[in-house]
Amino acid sequence: MTVSAPPGMSGPNGNGALDRIPGPVMMARGVHKSFGQVRALIDATFQVDEGETVAIVGDNGAGKSTLVKILTGAIQPDTGSLELDGTEVSFRTTRDSLQLGVTAVYQNLALADNMTVAENVFLGRVPTRWLRVDRRRMEKESAELLDSLAINVPDVRARTALLSGGQRQAVAIARAFRSGRRLMILDEPTAALGVQEGQKVLDIIEGLKGQRVSIIVVSHNLDHVFRVADRIVVMRGGRIVGSRRKEETTTADIVHLIVGTRE
Amino acid sequence: MVDSNQAQASEGPARVRRGLIRYRQLWALLIAVLLLWTYLSFASPYFMTVQNLTNIALQSSVVGIMAVGFTILLIGGEIDLAIGSTQALAGTMAALLIIQRELPIWAGVLIVLGMGLIVGNVNGYFSLFTKVPSFIVTLAMLGVLQGLAFVMTSGQTIGGFPEAFKVLGHGKVGVIPLPVIIFFSVTVVVQLVLSHTRYGVELYATGGNREAAELVGISVRRVLMLAFIASSMLCTLAGLVLSARLNAGHGSFGSESLLDAVAAVIIGGTSLNGGAGNTFGTLLGIILISTIKNGLILLGVDPFWQQVAVGALILAAVLVDKTIKGELAPGDLLPRLVRR
Ligand SMILES: Nc1ncnc2c1ncn2[C@@H]1O[C@H](COP(=O)(O)OP(=O)(O)OP(=O)(O)O)[C@@H](O)[C@H]1O
Ligand SMILES: [Mg+2]
Numbered sequence: 169m170t171v172s173a174p175p176g177m178s179g180p181n182g183n184g185a186l187d188r189i190p191g192p193v194m195m196a197r198g199v200h201k202s203f204g205q206v207r208a209l210i211d212a213t214f215q216v217d218e219g220e221t222v223a224i225v226g227d228n229g230a231g232k233s234t235l236v237k238i239l240t241g242a243i244q245p246d247t248g249s250l251e252l253d254g255t256e257v258s259f260r261t262t263r264d265s266l267q268l269g270v271t272a273v274y275q276n277l278a279l280a281d282n283m284t285v286a287e288n289v290f291l292g293r294v295p296t297r298w299l300r301v302d303r304r305r306m307e308k309e310s311a312e313l314l315d316s317l318a319i320n321v322p323d324v325r326a327r328t329a330l331l332s333g334g335q336r337q338a339v340a341i342a343r344a345f346r347s348g349r350r351l352m353i354l355d356e357p358t359a360a361l362g363v364q365e366g367q368k369v370l371d372i373i374e375g376l377k378g379q380r381v382s383i384i385v386v387s388h389n390l391d392h393v394f395r396v397a398d399r400i401v402v403m404r405g406g407r408i409v410g411s412r413r414k415e416e417t418t419t420a421d422i423v424h425l426i427v428g429t430r431e
Numbered sequence: 432m433v434d435s436n437q438a439q440a441s442e443g444p445a446r447v448r449r450g451l452i453r454y455r456q457l458w459a460l461l462i463a464v465l466l467l468w469t470y471l472s473f474a475s476p477y478f479m480t481v482q483n484l485t486n487i488a489l490q491s492s493v494v495g496i497m498a499v500g501f502t503i504l505l506i507g508g509e510i511d512l513a514i515g516s517t518q519a520l521a522g523t524m525a526a527l528l529i530i531q532r533e534l535p536i537w538a539g540v541l542i543v544l545g546m547g548l549i550v551g552n553v554n555g556y557f558s559l560f561t562k563v564p565s566f567i568v569t570l571a572m573l574g575v576l577q578g579l580a581f582v583m584t585s586g587q588t589i590g591g592f593p594e595a596f597k598v599l600g601h602g603k604v605g606v607i608p609l610p611v612i613i614f615f616s617v618t619v620v621v622q623l624v625l626s627h628t629r630y631g632v633e634l635y636a637t638g639g640n641r642e643a644a645e646l647v648g649i650s651v652r653r654v655l656m657l658a659f660i661a662s663s664m665l666c667t668l669a670g671l672v673l674s675a676r677l678n679a680g681h682g683s684f685g686s687e688s689l690l691d692a693v694a695a696v697i698i699g700g701t702s703l704n705g706g707a708g709n710t711f712g713t714l715l716g717i718i719l720i721s722t723i724k725n726g727l728i729l730l731g732v733d734p735f736w737q738q739v740a741v742g743a744l745i746l747a748a749v750l751v752d753k754t755i756k757g758e759l760a761p762g763d764l765l766p767r768l769v770r771r
Contacts, residue, residue, distance in 0.1 A: 242646055263648040278646040282639035282706035283632075291636055292647035294629045301627055325449075343647070 191254065193218050193382045194239060194270070194351050199248030201234055208234040210406040212248070216351065221373070221383040223393040226403035226426055232386045233275050235403070236355050239384070240272045241265045252350075266292065269350030273340040273357055275386075281329035285321055286310040288328050289343045313342050317372050334365030341372055352376065353384040358392055370395055390419050404428055456700035460715040467722050475729040483729075485608065487721045492614035493518075493673045493685070495717040498692040498699075499617050500665035502713045504565075505696055506625070507658045508638040508705030509558060512569040514666045515689040516576035517550050519682055521670025523580040526589035526680025529596060536596050540671060547667030550576065551660030558659065559652045565659075573689075580682035590679035600676030610672045615714075617665065622710040634658060638705030687738070694720055694741050698748040720744065 192215040201209040209231045216222050224232050237243045239250065241259025250257050252268055259265045262272075279288050286303070287294070289310040295302045310324045319338035321331065328339060337357060344352050354373065358366040366389075373396045376383060387393050393400060394414060402410040402425040410425040451458070472479040497514045504511050511517075521543050528539035554572055558565035602609035625631035633654050637644040645651050669688075674680045699716035701708025723744070724737045753759035 261648070261650075262646050263650065266648045272646075274646055276642075278640070278643035280636040280639035280643050280706070282702075283636055287632060287636070291632075291644070292649050294632050296629050299628055301629055301632055 191218060192216065192251070193220075193253060195251040195254075196235070196239060196245075197249050197251070199235070199238060199245045199250075201231075201238060201243070201245050207406050209238070209245070212403075212406075212408050214401065214408060216382045216384055219377075219380055219382060221377055221385065221396055221398050223397035223400045224384060224386045224403060225388070225390065225393060225400060225422060230403040230426075231406040232403055233355055234406075236272060236353050236384065236386060237274075239265070239351075239353060240270055242272075242274070263292075266347055269348060270353070271344040271346075271348030271351075272353035273337070273344045273355060275355040275359075277336055277340045279328050279336055279340060281327065283328060284325050285314075285328055285331070285339055286324040288339050289313065289324075289346060291343065293347060310342065313346060314338065317342055317345065317375065318368075319372070332365070333360045334362070334368060337361060337365070337369055338372070341369070345376065349381060351382045351384070353386075355386045356388065357385065358387060358389060366392070390422060393422075394419065402426055457709075457712055457715065460698065460700070460712060460719065464715060464719050464722065467719070467726065471722070471726045471729065474726070478726070478729055481606070483725065485606075487718070487725050488611045489608055489676070490724070491714075491717045491721040492608070492610035493669045493676070494688045494691045494695065494721075495614045495714060496617050496669040496672065497666050497688055498695040498713045498717055499614075499621050499710050500662035501692050501696045502699070502701050502708055502710050503621060503625070503634070504658045504662045505701045505703070506638045506705060506708045507634050507655050508641060509565040509655055509658060510569065511554060511659065511662045511666075512566065512689065513550070513554065513572035513576055514662065514692055515685050515687070516573045516580065517547065517663050517666035518670035518673065518685040518688060520550075520576045520580040521547060521667040522674035522677075522684050523584050523589070523680040523682055525596075525671055525674045526592070527583055529593065530589050530591055530680075536593060539596075543671060544664065544667055547664045548660060550667075551663030552656070554663060555656040555659030559655055577682060577686075584680070584682060586682065588679050588681040592675060592678050597675050597678055599672055600674075600678075610676065613668070613672060617668075618710045618714045621661075625709065630654065630657070635706055638702075638707070640706070690738065690741055690745075691717070691720055694745045694748070697745055697752075700752070703749070703752075 195215040197213050199209055199212040200207075212231070212235055214235065224235065226232050234243070238245050241262050241264050244260070250259065252270070257264075257268070265271075280291060283291065286306045290306045295305050307324050314321050314324070317338070319335070319342060321335050321338065328336065331339065337360070341354070341357065344354070357369050357373070361369060370392055373383065373385065377396070385393070385396060397414055400412050400414060400417065400422055401408060402422060404426065409428070412421065468478075477483055497518060501511060501514060524543045524546060525539055528534045528542055529536055534542075550572070554565065554569055557563055557568040598609065600610060604612055625634065633644065633649045636649060637651050637654050641651055670685065673684055677684065695716035696708070696713050697703065697716070698719060699708070699712030699714070701712065720741055723740055727737055727740065728734060750759065754761060
């Protein structure tokens with residue numbers, strides 16, 4: 169990871185952030201990304217402001233997951249730059265972005281099914297005491313965390329493989345929430361879920377909105393998008409084709425942008 | 432949400448039940464070993480003697496040390512087919528340096544361990560950085576290392592270690608041979624690391640879902656590199672112990688150990704897909720194999736049947752494992768033609 173300018177007084181968790189004028193937390197400028205012949209992202213410029221919840225919508229293959237992965241360092245852009253709190257950053261791996269408080273729940277959830285719920289919540293940042301993994305702390309804190317998110321998981325010592333789709337989603341969200349104090353990205357958090365479980369996840373997101381964390385949600389469900397988002401960004405064929413504040417737009421407008429019948 | 436009162440009340444029995452389920456393969460294996468021992472002690476009066484049991488333990492030790500290394504790698508989802516060759520090279524190098532070149536023992540041992548470090552790094556480098564599967568990389572290394580062992584000694588056996596070196600293979604603490612103590616210590620220490628350190632958790636996670644491990648910020652390459660190095664270093668240790676025990680080094684020593692080590696690890700319940708397993712299962716697996724080999728000899732069976740037995744055991748263990756996991760219905764074993 170390279171940080172080209174010092175973060176200054178108002179670092180990600182510094183007190184100075186409170187009196188700052190809300191500005192972009194994360195900014196991607198002119199990002200291109202190709203996979204062989206496929207141009208997944210074309211000149212994408214995108215930003216999320218402090219405390220804002222942005223939804224990214226677009227058809228299958230529009231480039232949403234690719235953009236999200238570039239924001240966390242899971243993949244690297246061919247060209248283009250990223251800024252976090254106004255400082256240019258380049259993430260070589262997700263470890264780099266995690267350290268700066270950026271986390272994601274990826275579309276495939278990225279859970280290790282052979283591990284327990286508690287282990288999955290802490291994966292990547294397992295607490296130790298005298299070199300020994302502090303399982304008691306992991307179990308206690310993950311139970312508390314899941315509780316505070318109103319997530320119902322019967323036993324944090326159960327293998328993740330045994331959980332339902334909604335519970336798995338919840339575990340992934342809890343993990344992201346633990347380290348994503350600056351920016352949390354959720355890639356299709358409700359796609360695999362039933363109506364009730366989907367509502368639960370939306371409740372969780374709305375709960376997060378009160379907590380000063382910026383959120384990016386990728387979703388195909390426009391009802392969900394209109395419920396949680398402050399702003400809606402539309403992608404088509406690898407390009408960002410529109411950005412609308414929720415109050416200024418309608419479902420029909422967004423649908424036209426998605427399918428390309430209106431610019 | 433966890434109801435803490437309820438969790439507290441059911442803590443004891445639940446814990447026992449979880450233990451029983453989680454370690455069912457260990458229990459089954461332990462019972463299998465005990466049954467076999469009971470049978471053999473009736474079948475041969477010689478079986479239950481201290482001498483014979485010591486032999487079984489000694490036989491288990493050298494392969495066992497390598498099998499523990501194999502367990503680490505397989506948990507991480509990688510494989511090392513060069514374990515036998517690494518061991519053979521370590522033994523011949525020790526003989527070459529300490530006997531022929533008359534280096535001090537410590538210097539010879541250090542150089543051999545350094546070789547193990549290099550081999551581990553080479554295996555790891557090509558498997559993790561060039562995207563060639565470790566199966567292929569270590570198969571190639573199997574040939575390279577085995578060949579080097581023969582080239583360095585022109586295919587000769589070099590014998591006659593100093594007494595101080597032979598202790599490694601012949602020493603005893605009380606009545607227990609040193610190799611057995613080394614094997615047992617390696618088994619315990621490695622499992623403690625796997626179960627209770629951050630490294631262990633990250634290794635299991637990597638083996639379970641490598642992409643996920645990567646995404647949550649685990650340095651998958653570092654984790655697996657260490658596993659490759661551990662495997663090679665343990666093979667090197669096994670090679671030193673074996674050459675001390677045989678008081679000689681030769682390129683073919685330990686050529687059978689790959690089969691036995693893999694069998695022990697699989698019988699011991701380490702998942703072929705990675706992400707699950709432990710060294711105590713491997714320990715029981717190797718004891719089971721050594722017992723079977725020993726039993727065949729005591730029962731007067733042609734020793735060449737041993738390899739057939741071990742090979743068949745690998746297949747049986749995999750099939751049983753898949754059936755238990757529900758990935759294989761016993762009916763699927765019959766080809767469609769026969770089933771109609
Ligand atoms: N690792 C990869 N290798 C090759 N092509 C890829 C890879 N990842 C994405 N693509 C391609 O890039 C394009 C954009 O994919 P992306 O996953 O970003 O779409 P998406 O908007 O998230 O779609 P969905 O709604 O289906 O999740 C697609 O054409 C996809 O096939
Ligand atoms: Mg996607």
